[in-house]
Amino acid sequence: MCTAVTYRTHDHYFGRNLDLPSSYQETVTITPRNFPLPFRRAGLRRKHYAIIGVALVDRGYPLYYDATNEKGLSIAGLNFPGNADFKPEAPDMDNIAPYELIPWLLGQCTSLDQVKVLLRRLNLIRLPFSERLPLTPLHWMISDRDGSMTLESVQEGLRVYDNPVGVLTNNPPFDFQMHHLTNFLNLTRESPTNRFSPELHLEPYSLGMGALGLPGDLSSASRFVRAAFTKLNSVSGASESESISQCFHILGSVAQYRGCARAGDDGFEHTLYTSCCNTDRGLYYYTTYENSQITCVDLHRERLDSDQLVVYPMLKGQRIYLQNGCVPQR
Template sequence: MCTALSFNQFFGRNLDYEFSYGERVAVTPRNYDFHFRHLDKHESHYALIGMAHVFEEYPLYYDAMNEKGLGMAGLNFVGNAKFYEAKEGKNNVAAFEFISWILSQCASVKEARVVLENTNVCATPFNEHFPVAELHYMISDENESIVVECMEDGMHVYDNPTHVLTNNPPLPMQLFRLNDYMYLSNKQPENNFGLDLTAYSRGFGAMGLPGDLSSGSRFVRVAYTRANATSDKNDLSQYFHIIGSVEQQKGLCEVEPGKYEYTIYTSCCDLRNGIYYYTTYNNRQISGVNMFNEDLDGETLISYPTIEEEMVHMQN
């Protein structure tokens, strides 16, 4: 399971899975040659930063942002995702290139909508070891979010007023399910029984908020948390608290005997300042890579290993 979140200038995701593909924080500078499989070279483009599996200096992004403040993340959409054959007259983009394709040329969600109109996401595998990943995508800038779902019946581009995304089912069904929870409140409930009842603890207003790890429940939980979370100067920690409401602890979701899905990392792109923050399962201290501290006019990929050791700030 995975969850993506956009909150003010912050955008990112929980990457939940039972193993890591070996990811790094990768900066793609403006003059890195993107060799798109079905298209011409893309020699000069926006610079990108994000979490990627780096294969022979090529970034396979999971989630990223560009220097203009647009973010994009791919989340599992197994059984529903369907990518297509290359089509004449379209910009044919392999699914593994999709994040780079959008972020290398779009400065906003508005621009992404236009580019998507002529984009055909293709079922072209990266290589024999990396088959096509069945994903759907959230794209956000500071103001709006959309979700792209490529399915049997075509590519859907949805407005996403919740600014969150999890996994199955498709977004319209996730949104519809919020109807069942519209009563949730951060206030104490009224007593409608006409009996002598008391709200004997704080937090009664959100009684019934799902707490399990299924994708539909995480969608409701994180959408509710985001909708009610206050915003102040400390929005970076508030972002981590919101997405932390749906993190997965090791041991709670068994995918095969003895193997558990857990939150491998949580990312947070600061869309305004080009900083990619993240925490990992064993290292809860926030680490950061600032894309503007790199030579963004370069041609070669820059990447950093994630810091996995627990870091504790001792005070004495």
């Protein structure tokens, strides 16, 4: 499963964990403004906003998992098995395949208001990218500087929710996740006082007891609550370094460690990468499961008027700073 979050200090940040048993060869991919973007049922778009994010490039097409455009609009796709339902083509609608949604919206929109206009005509269709990469059940968090929304194509149709938390995980559907927060309305960052019974003398024995009851497991419902609590109580300085550090810590609170959640015969769910994009400046930061050093790719260092994709492999090996010249064995 996955988690996406936004974080705001001086600048705006959009990040996600990608949790899977194994990777697909994803890369940090920049789609410049003149890269021709073919849409299977919605024509060819020759000019669009530039996009940076993580994608699998297949047959020359950027299959984005999460991305931000040069105007700071961001989208992440997360697994939504059993609930995502894509539709047959419909006349007078923008018929968009799920894998096309990110380039479709980020190519044309600068804000959530513009996205909302396009969503009125959007029909997410049951059209796979290829035989090797079939349809996968996704839902999306879409964010700009001022807010977030959740997009779910379910049996009843397209559901668009305001997302005042700025967090998305996986199942169940988003209206459940929001309502579920009610169960935790009593949690607090402050030290609690005894409300259990005036007949007993009960005192906290540790800091952090105001959040006793915050779910610690890796289920998507629990990760939603935990990421929300961590994010909404986050305090950090506004510098770039302090901001991204805090954003990585929020995502770290819901990261998955290999071995704790079995994923079928394929192995164990683990956080393949964590990203945090400064959406105001087009800086895409990431770490991987075995590389805790933060790596950054800058959208604005590329030739954004080009027509060629730019692809950076994710740096995956652990990088250890040898402070006194030590030589780790093996």
